[in-house]
Amino acid sequence: MIGTHRAKRDSLAAIEICLERDGGLGEEEALLVLGDCSVPLTGLLTITDRLRRKHSGNKIRLCSIVNAKSGSCSEDCSFCAQSAHYATDVKRYPLLGVENLLMAASEAVRTGAGEFSIVTSGAAVRSEKELKVLEQTLRNIRQSSANLQRCASLGRLSAEQLKHLKEAGLECFHHNLEASRSFFPRICTTHTYDDRVEIVRTAKEVGFRVCSGGIFGMGETNADRVALARELKALDVDSVPINFLHPIPGTPLEEARYLTPEICLRIIAMFRLVLPDKDIVICGGRGYNLRDMQSMIFWAGANGILIGDYLTTSGRDAEADLKMLQDLELEPYEKE
Numbered sequence: 521m522i523g524t525h526r527a528k529r530d531s532l533a534a535i536e537i538c539l540e541r542d543g544g545l546g547e548e549e550a551l552l553v554l555g556d557c558s559v560p561l562t563g564l565l566t567i568t569d570r571l572r573r574k575h576s577g578n579k580i581r582l583c584s585i586v587n588a589k590s591g592s593c594s595e596d597c598s599f600c601a602q603s604a605h606y607a608t609d610v611k612r613y614p615l616l617g618v619e620n621l622l623m624a625a626s627e628a629v630r631t632g633a634g635e636f637s638i639v640t641s642g643a644a645v646r647s648e649k650e651l652k653v654l655e656q657t658l659r660n661i662r663q664s665s666a667n668l669q670r671c672a673s674l675g676r677l678s679a680e681q682l683k684h685l686k687e688a689g690l691e692c693f694h695h696n697l698e699a700s701r702s703f704f705p706r707i708c709t710t711h712t713y714d715d716r717v718e719i720v721r722t723a724k725e726v727g728f729r730v731c732s733g734g735i736f737g738m739g740e741t742n743a744d745r746v747a748l749a750r751e752l753k754a755l756d757v758d759s760v761p762i763n764f765l766h767p768i769p770g771t772p773l774e775e776a777r778y779l780t781p782e783i784c785l786r787i788i789a790m791f792r793l794v795l796p797d798k799d800i801v802i803c804g805g806r807g808y809n810l811r812d813m814q815s816m817i818f819w820a821g822a823n824g825i826l827i828g829d830y831l832t833t834s835g836r837d838a839e840a841d842l843k844m845l846q847d848l849e850l851e852p853y854e855k856e
């Protein structure tokens with residue numbers, strides 16, 4: 521018994537030493553965090569809470585998204601309700617017009633979000649007409665709600681197209697890697713991991729704040745989770761959205777049930793420890809997978825959440841999230 525206590529204390533000490541020496545956990549210690557109870561959750565969360573406070577104080581980023589173009593996607597991502605390869609009951613509609621997108625931005629401001637992302641289904645928004653709608657929308661938001669950070673997730677755009685959007689006011693570009701390089705072919709066959717890495721690199725080169733993360737609970741191993749964190753660190757992304765699978769009927773992952781609240785917290789903690797100076801934002805599947813343990817994500821190291829509805833599933837009432845922050849003496853981050 522004494523030996524077990526000592527092992528736990530030693531594993532926490534090893535994490536502290538690694539943080540001090542390298543500024544972030546290496547592969548071996550990151551695997552320990554996910555591995556088993558040899559790293560006790562309570563001790564772990566004390567470390568990650570401290571790192572989160574060092575990174576962003578008591579400020580929490582609140583992101584809101586609009587599903588600007590839904591369904592009928594040519595890609596076959598096996599977790600996604602929007603893929604045309606699967607029979608799901610997702611809504612299908614073309615790109616919303618400027619007026620509807622502006623209404624969604626106003627709603628984001630009303631609910632207290634500091635960041636607003638326009639998200640479209642499909643491999644990429646390529647038509648000139650669609651890009652013009654997006655540019656017009658971004659110009660209008662810049663004028664009407666200057667404090668709202670303007671973000672978008674539009675698939676694999678060229679550097680030229682990204683530059684046009686930047687000129688129109690886009691500040692942050694989102695493109696997930698979704699999984700580790702070795703696991704990715706098991707969840708998508710219509711494009712490659714390198715396609716995803718390339719757009720992350722291009723968006724960084726164009727000068728965007730880049731938001732890129734993944735989705736967990738698809739059958740990936742702990743080694744896959746660590747490999748994704750290290751890949752994102754190497755790409756020097758600014759913000760890491762973490763999604764937990766909410767299985768969608770009709771998709772190949774409809775039966776996947778791999779997560780528990782503790783596994784989710786350990787995944788968040790591992791990302792905070794590997795990427796101590798980046799934003800870690802908890803997105804889809806938060807309520808479904810963490811249930812009553814949602815507020816613990818901040819101790820685990822998250823400094824952002826998606827509020828309101830997710831892309832194809834409902835989120836909880838934004839009021840409840842704002843109340844949760846208030847109760848925890850945390851405050852929404854405001855753009856300077």
Ligand code: SF4
Nearest residue numbers: 593595597600603642
């Ligand atoms: S994740 Fe994106 S690219 Fe993949 S199927 Fe869904 S909408 Fe299409």
